[in-house]
Amino acid sequence: xxxxxxxxxxxxxxxxxEVTLRCKPISGHDYLFWYRQTMMRGLELLIYFNNNVPIxxxxxxxxxxxxxxxxxxxxxxxxxxxxxxxxxxxxxxSQAAGYNQPQHFGDGTRLSIL
Amino acid sequence: xQSVTQLGSHVSVSEGALVLLRCNYSSSVPPYxxxxxxxxxxxxxxxxxxxxxATLVKGINGFEAEFKKSETSFHLTKPSAHMSDxxxxxxxxxxxxxxxxxxxDGTTLTVKP
Numbered sequence: 001x002x003x004x005x006x007x008x009x010x011x012x013x014x015x016x017x018e019v020t021l022r023c024k025p026i027s028g029h030d031y032l033f034w035y036r037q038t039m040m041r042g043l044e045l046l047i048y049f050n051n052n053v054p055i056x057x058x059x060x061x062x063x064x065x066x067x068x069x070x071x072x073x074x075x076x077x078x079x080x081x082x083x084x085x086x087x088x089x090x091x092x093x094s095q096a097a098g099y100n101q102p103q104h105f106g107d108g109t110r111l112s113i114l
Numbered sequence: 115x116q117s118v119t120q121l122g123s124h125v126s127v128s129e130g131a132l133v134l135l136r137c138n139y140s141s142s143v144p145p146y147x148x149x150x151x152x153x154x155x156x157x158x159x160x161x162x163x164x165x166x167x168a169t170l171v172k173g174i175n176g177f178e179a180e181f182k183k184s185e186t187s188f189h190l191t192k193p194s195a196h197m198s199d200x201x202x203x204x205x206x207x208x209x210x211x212x213x214x215x216x217x218x219d220g221t222t223l224t225v226k227p
Contacts, residue, residue: 004157033214042219043158043204055213091157099208100146100165103215105157 002026004106006092012112018080021109024073025094033103034067034077035091043091049075082113116141116207120218128226133177133192135221137205140186147188148206148215149179158204164188175199200225 005024013019025032033048047057052069060067064083069075079086089110093103121136139145146165150158162173169181175198179190188205202222208215 031214043217045214045217048214050213093157099210099212099215100163102148102150102160102163103158103206105150105159107155107157 004092004094004104006090006106006109008109009107010110010112012114013082014114015083016081017113018078019082019086019111019113021077021090021092021111023075023077023092023106025075025092026096026104027073028096029094029104030097031095031103032069032075033093033095034075035093036088037091037108038088046077084113087111087113116145116209116212116216118205118207118216118218120203120205120221122221123219124222124224126224126226127195129197130194133190133195133199133223135190135203135205135223137179137188137190137218138186139188139205139207141207141209143209146208147179147181148208149173149177149188149190150204150206150217151175152202152204152220154201161190161203195223195225197225197227199223 007022034046036044046059047067049069067077089108091108093105095103117140119138148163149161152158162171164181172178202220204220205218206215
């Protein structure tokens with residue numbers, strides 16, 4: 001079975017540009033999570049969805065960040081405008097229903113804002 | 115509210131030595147507990163999980179963890195470290211009314227030849 005698929009794997013762009021990260025969760029999974037990982041701050045939960053509905057976006061750092069899940073098989077995380085401090089690895093994870101289920105992570109998008 | 119504390123952000127062992135990574139949790143209800151491993155340039159992947167069936171849980175790559183309710187701990191061990199075990203390890207807790215798992219800050223394991 002295919003795992004969680006993220007694209008692009010790497011993104012380098014200039015400050016001020018719009019960045020869109022994409023995620024395809026595992027089919028049948030009800031939950032989708034977006035994380036950010038940096039050396040300084042570690043792994044941070046940004047937002048998560050249940051059945052395509054955003055449940056908790058308290059980790060979204062600023063209004064420049066937005067996330068959508070238009071259907072069960074696709075989600076985007078958008079940064080507009082981007083800033084150098086947004087440079088990080090962004091992970092998407094999905095999970096089947098049930099709090100005893102593990103999260104399945106994608107390989108991440110390494111984002112560099114120049 | 116659920117929380118996890120991983121004691122020691124960095125652990126270094128020699129190849130062949132015992133690996134012990136510590137995790138303590140806080141939960142208001144019986145929890146489910148997980149250990150994940152992250153290799154360089156990869157996402158986190160599940161090592162093992164505790165779901166109340168047995169207190170000693172065996173995972174992949176020779177790792178195991180023991181759930182100790184009296185100590186609120188779920189430490190990860192491996193009898194003999196291998197160079198390929200070098201990675202970052204995350205402990206996570208999940209409870210029914212939380213809606214999601216809470217991850218610890220991670221422990222980086224270095225294995226010396």
